Amino acid sequence: MKRYQALADTMAAEIRTGRLPVGARLPSVRHLTTQYGVGQSTVFRAYYLLEEWGLIRARERSGYYVAPGAKLSMPPIPPMPPTPLAEPAPIDVSSLVFSVLDAVKRPDVAPLGSAFPSPALFPLQRLAKSLAHATRMLDPWSTVTDMPPGSEPLRRQIALRYIGMGIAQPVEELIVTNGAMEALTLCLMAVTKPGDVVAIESPCFYAALQAIEHLGLRAVEIPVDPRDGLDLDVLAEALDKHPVRACWFMTNLQNPTGVTLSVEKKRALVALLAKHDVPLIEDDVYGELHFARERPPPAKAFDTQGLVMHCASLSKTLAPGYRLGWVAAGRFADAIRRLKLMTSISTSIPIQAGIADYLEHGGFDKHLRKLRGALLAQRDAMEHAIARWLPPDVAFVRPDGGYFLWLQLADHVDAMQLHRRGLEHGINVTPGPIFSARHAYGNYVRINFGHPWSPQIEHAMKTLGELLRASA
């Protein structure tokens, strides 16, 4: 551990134990250099780290103070051990994933393991109105004209949202799909054949692992740090060493870590892949759920080669269960349109018409602001519950959006066992190993804060704490 990290950890402990209370001014730089025998830059780097962890705040011309709520914060997640570059390998994860997913439907189980936010957060009645109106007005011939690439009015509405991100997205390259999952799979099919190597993240959204397994591909895993995301050095090495045919990455609010790549890293990623002429399948289904002032741009924003296939949907932002997604497919648009026609004929025509109507008239941006506010409040409630109920050796990086927390548990905890024991107690946590081709992350779980706070969830967190303490 570097000296500045050790110093930050020491000061974090002072804050968490209450010896430095909320609002207290931190000791001066001079004081700390003397006290700990370190240089000024070490002190500053420790400050920056504490600030990043949300423990302290700078006040202009006045120094650093302990941040409100800091006492509730968990220890920061330790740096991940350096991952050796794995050989591309076939994946066998599906049966594990299914056994975990099958528990989600049980209504008696607290939804900490859910992959979705609460359906109560969505404007379902307003959507129903748009769907009813659009279906009543539907031109019978739209069953033909709205086949892939999809309804033109809908694709125009989607293109407008890209303009909002500063992207001039040609309508012709937008293909409407049955949710983002279909978009991602079609992209993968369009640029690979069985046996090919695909670069994925580690930890990785389990459905990507399943898709790769299902299509007979091999995967090389690129580590994702919960604080700054994908390791581009390892990716560069992988691109040099292996015949990587495609990358499948989540650039914003990555599942499960919640990390968002900085604009600089996105630019560098796009440039690196352009150099190798490797397509990027960009999974950006959470980007709209940011808590920052501005929506983080996708890597697609920096793509000048048509190499980025930007996949998104409304399943997590507006219309769960409608199954409406799309891909901005760049140079692969025609191949993907044909694959879509071949494998699922079309996305439901009334759904396309209803969503187009909503996007034009329904007030999507107003809904999004409300949804983000709700998720932010739920994140804070969840952090409080963690501080209240979970043992102090549970660590996480606070996500700046979405509805997942990626919890690092004590080394000895077996997340698979915790998952099983949890189900017996009416809790479903998503165990780390399903996010890894090699069943790594044995002491990690993902928990969902997408549900309005309730006594059931509070109780579930208390029970989770008891189970964790019992496993010690």
Add this chain to the structure above:
Amino acid sequence: MKRYQALADTMAAEIRTGRLPVGARLPSVRHLTTQYGVGQSTVFRAYYLLEEWGLIRARERSGYYVAPGAKLSMPPIPPMPPTPLAEPAPIDVSSLVFSVLDAVKRPDVAPLGSAFPSPALFPLQRLAKSLAHATRMLDPWSTVTDMPPGSEPLRRQIALRYIGMGIAQPVEELIVTNGAMEALTLCLMAVTKPGDVVAIESPCFYAALQAIEHLGLRAVEIPVDPRDGLDLDVLAEALDKHPVRACWFMTNLQNPTGVTLSVEKKRALVALLAKHDVPLIEDDVYGELHFARERPPPAKAFDTQGLVMHCASLSKTLAPGYRLGWVAAGRFADAIRRLKLMTSISTSIPIQAGIADYLEHGGFDKHLRKLRGALLAQRDAMEHAIARWLPPDVAFVRPDGGYFLWLQLADHVDAMQLHRRGLEHGINVTPGPIFSARHAYGNYVRINFGHPWSPQIEHAMKTLGELLRASA
């Protein structure tokens, strides 16, 4: 050619040339045995064939008479040449299929090449009402509970329709899909892995060929006679000779031939596959469009082993563009449910709810009766147009349902060229070679009679006749 076939052909020519006019009594059996030097049974078999062709009708205790409209009938399709059992082969048909399908969207082209009936034949307003009502009433949690296998109320409604066919279909084995296409692909994925051999029909629905190509499977083609369907002897030979892992057959109103397997052949097919423990993927999307008194049963009705996966949809019978299908998956239900979850998460929840509401309250059977009546009238109009405009060497077997005619053209006609020339003249016919892994059926086309008769269609048929005569 057998003697009874030669005799039938001779008598058919008498009728078509008008020497035996409509309503005329046919010569007696005794007269014919003497005139042609054949046995009584040969005469009777010739009579049965003429009756099957729609040229003559029996009157009880009075003999056979030339049927009304017989003069308009085309020459019967000659027996197909015996097909040698092909070696299983990889398929490369997709690019050909796409170039043909891409023309369907052009509004200036007469829809003879369409794969769908006219959307005007469906109760779109009544469906819109059900969709609006069901979506307004939707339980937000249905986004979770209606995930695969799908909405329980919908699956109960679907199970009721099986009861109408005399099949006690367990609701648990029904999986709702995005149309039949997804159901069929999931079935194929569930029982094969790349390189496996699948038995398919020849001619074969082109999407089956595409799915097999796309999944890296190999195909062995079993000939389908337009009069009595699949050749079970060749199938038995294929099952003995090759490691067939699955069959994909259309048992009712096969696409493109329109042939329906007899109950006896369905029983024999199920028994043969049970003997070899080979699953049947049964594509039954046209069965409800029969013109017979009763819906022809699917092969599933005779399955006692759970080996038949019966796939169907409402895309051709009720709700085009809604993308609502299902599979009655027998022993493969759980595998298919998981594959569905993995590849497309869920079928659109509002669509499931809307269709469940329609099936319960919308009057589906009444609509079906009306639809069948319309298609029957359109078939007759198409047959008249063929007789009026196409050269006399165009042959077909009259289909007893659906909305396709499989036309055998003169030997010298190149259907691919006819397709291209047709597009230049505003006609789209579906060329035979896309229905074959080996690009056979070079002088066949499929035409669609699913559209209410119109001057555009009449004109298209006239143009088609001119193109055919010009190609002579």
